[in-house]
Amino acid sequence: MSIIRGEEMVLNIGPQHPSTHGVLRLKVKTDGEIVSEITPVIGYLHRCFEKHCENITYEQVIPYTDRCDYIAAMNNSFGYVIAIEEMMDIHVPERVEYIRVIMAELNRIASHLLALGTNGLDIGAFTPFLYMFRDREYILDLFETVCGARLLYNYMWVGGLSHDLPVGFVEAAYKFLDNFEPQIDEYNNLLMYNKIFVERTADVGVLPADVAINYGVSGPNLRGSGVKWDLRKNEPYSIYDRFEFDIPVGEGIMGSVGDCWDRYWVRIQEMRESVKIVRQALKQLPSEGDIHEAIPRKIRPPKGSIYKRTESPRGDLGYYIVSDGKPKPFRVKMRSPAFTAMSVLDEISRGWMLSDVLAILGSLDIVLGEIDR
């Protein structure tokens, strides 16, 4: 019997496709149903972030950082403002630090909810998506009371915040957390331990730890591969060293370490940790303090450059900022975690079925705005 070789076919997914999370094009080479190579074509959402930064002042950059990663806007501007603060040697009041942490962690929960919901959606589970969006709306409500915007906040400023917490925020936040925590178990029942979901994700798209590090993958994707690495613990910035929380890592409960299911599981556990952090921060939040106190009148960092990275919901978010002492940045480069996660897609989806590619893509949690910038 002769060996029958299938013909290679190039399949084009996107740029408009319901499960590419935006505008991404994948050139997939397949042999029958088996994927042999993927070439991601990006840039369909290139919005010239870095060019804008060179033409506007330091404070005007903040709204653009929000728009880069529109799912976790707070975390993105957080990274930028603490980079500038470090350059200018500004120390912000305690209250500001706490509020920032609260906002960043709430946004992390919201971001993970969206990531998990759409991950389920990609592989055909529609209902969990609705549940997760329901809870995400409550977080957006909280943000709305604080700064008036639902999605893009422009809330963190260099040296302070745009608004103080409104009256009743702390109670509302506690109420949200109390309601939210039991919901996590509901998601688990709905999706995580669902037989179909497990079959689709366990042992699929395994990302070994050394490959992940070599590709610069970070955040939940790296932790899913069993590497205990979290900048909040390993390189504490802001006041993260004051809180107690764990770093969940993938353990291969359903399959092997580093599969899609592990990445999903890490996100779920991270939401629990974020809830813990928010609770501690709410408890320690100082009641006094002027949030506008440390805002400088002129933002002109001294000549020099800085590379500062923080832990955004998607991983190490770095800003490389070059200042020439003028009111406009000389160069701002954003090192986005989704960019590196995207580059590993080819490596880990070879040999899988076409339908698994979408499960893998969903589990990497990419945001195109941040990849293309």
Added chain:
Amino acid sequence: MINEQVAQKLETQFPGAVIVQEEPVEDCIMLTSDQWQDVAKFLRDDPELKFDSLQCITGVDLGDENPMDVRYNLHSMSLLHKIEIRIPVKKDNPTIPSIEKIWRIGDWFEREVYDMYGIRFEGHRDLRRMLLPEDWEGWPLRKDYETPQTYHGMVVPKVKS
């Protein structure tokens, strides 16, 4: 370990690779581009250095006639230290050895720098434009870039009244 110590170590290993700065303004290591691939491999594999994660590659156009810089931020996850490496390249016909085989993430970072500055990375497996369309002209992040008026018949600058 900080930049200076690493620079000394590199100087003894690879004589002539480090550009000595007269008055160092910033905390970084300046390298020449010719031995860069060997230096990079050494940085990754030396047990005292172990820079296992390449965080970022940034191109910087210093304006006017100055050379452009390619800046590498290297971090070590196991030893928790970091350095910054800068390699100047000429503005006309800028080339630099590629390090994408040493850190695989360099692949995409280098393509992005190529896309924005037109710096060619020699030895890169697939150096194409990444974010902009393939037939786009010019290097947008160079300081002297001028926005094209049209692209495939579409108006680029704002013209509406």
Added chain:
Amino acid sequence: MGYLEHKFEDNIIVTKLDKLLSWARSTSPWYFQFGLACCAIEMMAAAASRHDLERIGMMPRSSPRQADVMIVAGTVSIKMAERVKRLYDQMADPKYVIAMGSCATSGGPYWQHGYHVLKGVDLIIPVDVYIPGCPPRPESLIEGLIKLQEKIRGERPLTKEKDA
């Protein structure tokens, strides 16, 4: 009233075919799920639990061939522009376009230095309703959709167009 008065049984309605058609079209404009950027997240939020677009007859479709309304939600980059045009051409008539957010309307925050951003989707395809905001809240999206429904209801698809 005349000859037809009180001549019909229950559940029979008399109307113009023209009106019936536009009424039918207006109450179930299925939209093309076409997320481009940040605004797409608000579009998803509008379709999800709290705002629930399906109660006004809107249902997301993933293929342009099945959709009536294209919601351009987000920044149209120049690389994407040709695809947007092609997707619009693939939709079956009657088709409508909503430009959601300031990016789709005019380039939004990227109007000045965005060398790779199309300054408004109306440069390549005709737009029926513009929704301002960056991003527009789901409520504004719903408002825009209702405006579109009003527009469709006013159409007379069968009547001969008067010469201008």
